[in-house]
Amino acid sequence: MPTIKMTSHLYRFFPQLQDRTLAAPPGSVSEVLHAINEQAPGFTDYVLDERGVVRRHVKLCINDTIVIDRKTLADQVEDGDTLFIFQALSGG
Amino acid sequence: MTDTILLGTRKGTVMIDRRGAGWRPRPILHAGVPVCYAARDPRDGTLWAALDHGHWGPKLSRSRDGGKTWDDISSLKYPEGARHIAQVLPTPDFDPEAPAGTPEYANATVYKIWHLAFGGPDQPGRLYAGTIPGGLFVSDDGGGTWELNRPLWNHESRGGDLFAGDATSENQWGGTPASIDYGVFEPGIHSIIVDPRDPNHLHVAVSSAGVLESTDGGKTWAGRNRGMLMDYLPNPEADWGHDPHFVTQCPGQPDHLWQQNHCGVFYSDDGAQSWKKVSDPNTGVNFGFPVAVDEQDGRTAWVVPGRSDAQRMTIDGGLFVARTEDGGQSWQALRNGLPQENAHDIVLRHALDVSGDCLCFGSTTGNAYLSEDRGETWQCLGNNFPPIYSVRLG
Numbered sequence: 001m002p003t004i005k006m007t008s009h010l011y012r013f014f015p016q017l018q019d020r021t022l023a024a025p026p027g028s029v030s031e032v033l034h035a036i037n038e039q040a041p042g043f044t045d046y047v048l049d050e051r052g053v054v055r056r057h058v059k060l061c062i063n064d065t066i067v068i069d070r071k072t073l074a075d076q077v078e079d080g081d082t083l084f085i086f087q088a089l090s091g092g
Numbered sequence: 093m094t095d096t097i098l099l100g101t102r103k104g105t106v107m108i109d110r111r112g113a114g115w116r117p118r119p120i121l122h123a124g125v126p127v128c129y130a131a132r133d134p135r136d137g138t139l140w141a142a143l144d145h146g147h148w149g150p151k152l153s154r155s156r157d158g159g160k161t162w163d164d165i166s167s168l169k170y171p172e173g174a175r176h177i178a179q180v181l182p183t184p185d186f187d188p189e190a191p192a193g194t195p196e197y198a199n200a201t202v203y204k205i206w207h208l209a210f211g212g213p214d215q216p217g218r219l220y221a222g223t224i225p226g227g228l229f230v231s232d233d234g235g236g237t238w239e240l241n242r243p244l245w246n247h248e249s250r251g252g253d254l255f256a257g258d259a260t261s262e263n264q265w266g267g268t269p270a271s272i273d274y275g276v277f278e279p280g281i282h283s284i285i286v287d288p289r290d291p292n293h294l295h296v297a298v299s300s301a302g303v304l305e306s307t308d309g310g311k312t313w314a315g316r317n318r319g320m321l322m323d324y325l326p327n328p329e330a331d332w333g334h335d336p337h338f339v340t341q342c343p344g345q346p347d348h349l350w351q352q353n354h355c356g357v358f359y360s361d362d363g364a365q366s367w368k369k370v371s372d373p374n375t376g377v378n379f380g381f382p383v384a385v386d387e388q389d390g391r392t393a394w395v396v397p398g399r400s401d402a403q404r405m406t407i408d409g410g411l412f413v414a415r416t417e418d419g420g421q422s423w424q425a426l427r428n429g430l431p432q433e434n435a436h437d438i439v440l441r442h443a444l445d446v447s448g449d450c451l452c453f454g455s456t457t458g459n460a461y462l463s464e465d466r467g468e469t470w471q472c473l474g475n476n477f478p479p480i481y482s483v484r485l486g
Contacts, residue, residue: 009147009148010148013148013164042166045148045149045151045166046145046147046148046149046166047148049149049201049202050169050170050201050202051199051201053201055147055148055149057146057147058147058148087147087148088147
């Protein structure tokens with residue numbers, strides 16, 4: 001099963017995801033994100049906009065590769081992979 | 093009597109309570125999250141905050157227990173098919189002699205929830221939200237679900253029916269760089285007014301477009317910009333392209349409306365059928381963002397003047413509020429209790445409010461001031477707030 005790791009900022013909105021090893025079945029980035037949404041309803045609203053596009057200040061990586069396709073999220077997350085969800089911080 | 097003040101700030105929601113003769117802020121709510129607007133629904137006391145998460149998208153936050161607990165809701169979204177004419181910014185190869193012949197369209201996503209308004213007493217659960225890019229959303233279940241007002245989205249002034257494709261694509265709504273910390277060059281709805289006499293009578297105001305009116309609950313809309321003057325367009329009296337910064341209405345005399353516009357202060361005493369410019373540059377009353385009107389007397393209004401477009405700060409380093417009691421024929425500068433040296437505050441469009449004899453405003457410098465005598469004297473509520481975007485009393 002792929003593992004999902006995310007910025008601690010998101011635990012503020014989804015405390016049920018904290019202190020857990022998050023996993024989802026292999027599939028596209030979109031499918032993995034929506035699998036997390038099953039565990040924490042509303043999760044995708046924070047990472048994706050209403051078009052399903054990754055929000056401007058959010059970055060996704062599969063292992064050490066940045067996800068370039070931010071619109072269709074078709075990249076595959078395989079068994080043993082880790083999907084990372086970051087926020088791009090700047091300013092004060 | 094006002095007992096609570098709500099501030100929307102760069103770092104959260106601030107509630108300030110009356111404590112005897114003084115006022116005291118509670119610990120900040122939504123800590124660290126930009127809040128572009130916070131208000132209390134006068135019908136049932138529900139508190140609302142429009143959150144402007146930098147990373148996670150705009151959200152509404154709702155408290156039904158006076159601010160103790162909040163629920164963030166993300167149900168306000170553009171429906172499938174909602175697209176708009178995207179602004180094309182000048183690029184290095186932009187040729188004004190040969191501008192692109194075909195408009196560019198973009199699917200709409202909510203960049204910002206900029207203003208909230210509440211329906212009439214006989215419309216329980218009716219809420220309005222104004223967004224960037226330029227959507228008027230309506231909820232009839234207290235914010236659980238939202239619907240985009242399509243007649244306004246598809247209005248002829250912004251290019252026609254962009255859902256169905258029956259569009260003229262002649263867009264009269266300009267973009268606005270107005271935002272919290274960054275430019276969003278899409279037109280935004282920042283003022284929503286529900287007539288207390290008739291909740292189906294609505295006005296909205298759009299940056300870089302103007303004022304629109306509906307008399308049928310939002311089924312049809314018409315521009316209401318007659319008498320408006322623009323300094324920056326070849327035709328200063330054009331139907332569209334006006335830049336109201338904020339528009340408000342006298343609750344007791346709803347035909348009296350005021351707008352602080354990019355190009356001056358404008359007043360209407362005929363329900364926005366016509367406007368007249370009532371600026372007085374001699375007292376500094378011209379450029380600014382907020383305007384408040386007395387609850388009973390439609391001729392009495394307050395503004396917080398700033399320097400011109402090019403220098404958005406106080407005039408000569410002194411902060412003052414200007415009041416008119418005669419429909420803008422004359423203005424009085426009220427300075428008692430406000431800093432008159434080395435003050436460079438600017439007060440944004442939602443950051444001045446009036447309730448009875450109480451007035452309150454907050455600046456992007458993080459200063460908040462209160463008057464309990466209609467602006468004659470002011471007391472400081474604090475100097476170290478985060479930048480303040482909205483102030484609402486009650």
